[in-house]
Amino acid sequence: MPDTDRKTDHPSLSVIMPALNEEGRIALALQNTLDALDHFGFAGEIVAVNDGSRDRTPQIIEEFMARDSRVRVIHHDRPQGIGASFWEGVDDAAHEIVIMLPGDNENDPWESLQYIGLLEHVDIVIPFVYNRSVRSLFRNLLSLVYRRVINSTFMVNFNYTNGTVLYRKCILKELPYRSANFFFQTDILIRSVKKGYLFAEVPYRLGLRSEGKSKAVSYPSLVRVARGYLRLVRDFYFSKKSKVAQDEFVAGSSTSRRYATENMLYKVKK
Template identity: 30%
Template sequence: MTKINSSQSISIVVPALNEEEVVADIVSDIVAVLEDRFQDFEIILVNDGSTDRTGAIMNEIADGHPKVRVVHNERNQGLGSAYKLGIAQAKFEYLMLLCGDGGLPASSLPPIFDAIGSADIIAPYMVNLKRIKTPSRYVMSRSYTGLLNLLFRQNIKYYNGLAVHRTALLRQITISSTRFAFQGEVMTKLLKAGCSCVQIGVQGAENTNKSSALRLRNLANVGKTLLTLVWEIIRFDSSKISTKVPQ
């Protein structure tokens, strides 16, 4: 039996949009792993403008578990906005976002959680990335990672891997991105401020059958997002960030 960690605590943010078929099972799996490893934890469910029963199911989950609560967005706000909402409401020392579609399965969480305390940032990367993504999405993901590493002289394996951060550090930075780029923005700003990072290889479980990543409109959006991200990080004043947060 895994030893419960009584010295550290974590807030998990789980946004979902129209995931009525899977969200209950996904949250149940996350709770099981958390209960096996943490004495103090919370799950903040974000119903991000769903038009199906996702919100009602989330309410039922929260009614049945004292460490789960729900926030309902009338309109879809995006992952970045859900993440910022979680930062504002989090009660505990560490914070992590997990998508309500199960892209990072609960079975991959133990090695991530076990590494908490070894660095300011615990950054998971998908060891099976090439297998779980379509060729177009794989090329885009590797290109995005390579560009950020080149521009900011870093050696991160995967920027969209749902990292664990110290909540106190997250509250010292401004996050401008509301969509997928928020993770790259957060990671790069905190690394620039001198935060330590440990990278953990895990298995991903992502459904890629509906990918349209290389459509012209999406490429233009990614390009715009990347330029905005670069501008945000160029303007970022890392001297204002204190990495000496309470242990």
Template identity: 30%
Template sequence: MNRSLSIIMPALNMEHLVGEAIATTTRALQRAGLSDYEIIVLVNTSRDGSHDRTDEVVLDLAKKDSHIRPIINHHFKPFGLTYWQGVDLAQKENVMFIPSDDETIEDSMVGIFKDIGQVDLVVPYTVNKKARSFKRRFVSRAFVILCNTLFGLRLRYYNGTCVVPTKLIRKVPMRSGSFAYMVQVLVLLIKSGARYVEVPMGIKPTSATASFKIKSVIEAIHALARLFWDIHIKGVRIKIPF
């Protein structure tokens, strides 16, 4: 059973929350009995070059805990590309994204961690959707319906804290920087025959709201169009070991 885990935690202006996110994650890992892990915290800079003290906070925490790997990006990097940077840096057998705003409820993390190694993919879905704004719920629901329609799947959620084997995700040829990055991963791997389980995930209400800029939407549509072409027209698949 391959249960070692690289956690990818992008952090942009999260000096007041990233410490709690790391602490919550660490407690959940301990409760799940998972000791072979690393937390890769990728500290980003805003588009205008500004940043807060997130880098200092993370570097200080890393001095006290060898599981924490701080990566400081001194230039802006889109969220999706930050995730892929973490994938390239991962040293464990599985990778997983966890938000740096301490949004995910600890008990939910424990449940996700315990499923690692049981199947190829662990795919969480949000159960307490009203913790988010109506706008975000509407956009999220529309996005799920669109993806399921395009690719003939019945997933509950595509943008959660999914767990993917490192060897498999590194075979994925599409690497979008948009918020559709995980759609590319899940669709290709599931269509290739990967076994998966959907697990419930609770989140905390936050004051932060997702920003859906026109440019981001266009980038996501472009990523989905390319994925549709690759999956349905070119028949792209990868070999899944059984």
């Protein structure tokens, strides 16, 4: 069970950590995240999602659970996708701030968690990679094309949409659609930002992947991303049912609070 009774003046958060056959990396990902929580003095938890692994990934997670009550796990009998794992973690999260850190240890938790204070002012903190040289030329070209397609299609100007985004959970719970694949972050960001939720973009240093290949660039993943993109195009441009009224923000969000403050100040000035 999550250790939710900690008393602290610092923010608290749930780290959702999907893992599929990551036995060589999951231990470092878990330990680094726990160390980062301790470093910043954040109360929190890691909700690891074993997405149908066939190696020792679930056993390694359970070993951490035995040592630290902040770690717990959700098991899938078969792979359901990183998006599905994220959403299951959101539903199970004990804290209002959530972030997805993959179990491959490619992402440095210190880089993400240092920006958590921005959620006092916005509801989404979006990291963009500034040390792109750690990735291959092909991966960078693919990312460039992807970013330009997304920005031009939906009239936004994101630097990156597939990183370790920090969210206020309350804005996620009202979304009308949940993507289950690698497109899920882009889908969330477009739907939330076009509705009017405030966000901040921040620079982020990406770690060098020590072994293995990213599952995000496999052919099946790219096909599912294309389907997710077409679904979002349909909802954004052609489906009245899927459109959400702008400027109607969920209670508890930083955006609703800031708009309320702005309206009060406007009335005073009048």
